[in-house]
Amino acid sequence: MRRVVLTGAGCVTAIGHDVATFRSNLFAGISGIHDVEDVPPGELHFSTIASVRGFVASDWLMASQTKLAERSSQFAIASARQALSASGLMKAYAGSDVAAVFGCSAGGRTAEEPETAKLYTQGGRIHPLTVPRAMASAGTSLVCIEHGITGPAYNVSTACASGAHALGQAFHMVRSGMVEAAIAGGHEAPLTFGFLKGWDSLHVVxxxxxxPFAADRDGMTLGEGAALVTMEAMDAAVARGAPVLAEIVGFGMSSDGHHMTQANPAGPAAAMLRALQDAHAMPSEVGYVNAHGTGTDVNDRAEADALHRVFGDDARTLPVSSTKRLHGHAMGASGAIELLATALALHEGVLPGNGHIHVDEALNLQGVLRENRKTDASMALTNSFAFGGLNAVIALRRYVP
Incomplete structure (x- = not known):
């Protein structure tokens, strides 16, 4: 099987609309979390959010995309254009040799919800483009149409693990030789009033x-955004002089088979072990874990338990952090945004800090990073654990020419 590397990346996030800005704010610890806007006072039990501010769709959309691309698809279009430009992928491969595998769990809520509200309150017709705009796979289709990608293309919807599942499946397709290259990741823009009210009712925000992992943690922060990467066989990338960000070496999946909202640590542990097995690596080789780390009491305890099951005594000092403290929980896009953060950490030799918190001693994770740390770690895991117990873990290695 072939070795697979990341050769280009693009993003639209709460901490940057491109990789350079994302990198700068990630390592500077600059948060994209801000006060909720455009919601009447008293409607929500929470007051902060990690939405993407200052994004100008017209800077990215072609005329043919304007009527069809709602906000989530707009993020996908912008991220894909960045990644494909950085890698030069479509100049190197025929469209039929490239796969597009995206993760989007909520679909085009900003297109569907206003039309549904109008229908129930005013009657009348729904906009005729509501269906193609609201499809979760719309971003995949629009990117393929723009760039002439005609290989395997589809959307994955597994809640908060969507982007990670998409990346892992694309990785396996390239590694096996099913396709020569791929663009993969996640995009999400679910922050409508109905979505916020739904999450508010769960009392986990x-x-x-x-x-994440703080003794006084009190829940997650909802976010949005996108990150897409290009991947191809290492030999081919090196031969054409493509830039290499990191190497993907393993992917593991599991289902808790337990509960819709309460994680069973055995499931996340199985996914981590399967990612390591896929990478032909031992737990002792891992020098950093980018945790799912939502900041909820139950999920952080379950993830800590899973880390102890996988790493044993080493879990106590293993460097761990969750970048959700900066860009929020972008639902189906989170796994892709966090893969980008993890790849940059290995590439730059700097692990992003988890913030100046008092780490919950009950978790027994003394390695949770309060601030950035220089590292020579060669391998990292990035975790994505979704509602319904659907887990995806990706193993990365630092690329050394």
Whole structure:
């Protein structure tokens, strides 16, 4: 099987609309979390959110995309254009040799919800383009149409693990030789009033800000955004002089088979072990874990338990952090945004800090990073654990020419 590397990346996130800005704010610890806007006072039990501010769709959309691309698809279009430009992928491969595998769990809520509200309150017709705009796979289709990608293309919807599942499946397709190259990741823009009210009713959103693994953590911070990467066989990338960000070496999946909202640590542990097995690596080789780290009491405890099951005594000092403290929980896009953060950490030799918190001693994770740390770690895991117990873990290695 072939070795697979990341050769280009693009993103639209709460901490940057391109990789350079994302990188700068990630390592500077600059948060994209801000006060909720455009919601009447008293409607929500929380007051902060990690939405993408200042994104100008017209800077990215072609005329043919304007009527069809709602906000989530717009993020996908912008991220794909960045990644494909950085890698030069479509100049190197025929469209039929490239796969597009995206993760989007909520679909085009900003297109569907206003039309549904109008229907129930005013009657009348729904906009004729509501269906193609609201499809979760719309971003995949629009990117393929723009760039002439005619290989395997589809959308994955597994809640908060969507982007990670998409990346892992694309990785396996390239590694096996099913395709020569791929663009993969996740995009999500679900922050409509109905979505916020739905999450509010679950009482898992922080009334302050997300503080993963902190003793005083009080919930997650909802976000949005996108990240897409290009991947191809290492030999081919090196031969054509493509830039290499990192190497993907393993992918593991599991189902808890337990509960819709309460994680069973055995499921996440199985996914991590399967990612390591796929990478032909031992737990002792891992020098960093980019945690799912939502900042909820139950999920952080379950993830800590899973880390102890996989890493044993080493879990206590293993470097761990969750970048959700900066860009929020972008639902189906989170796994892709966090893969980008993890790849940059290995590439730059700097692990992003988890914030100046008092780490919950009950978790027994003394390695949770309060601030950035220089590292010579060669391998990292990035975790994505979704509602319904659907887990995806990706193993990365630092690329050394």
């Amino acid at each position: 922080s009334p302050t800000v997300c503080r």
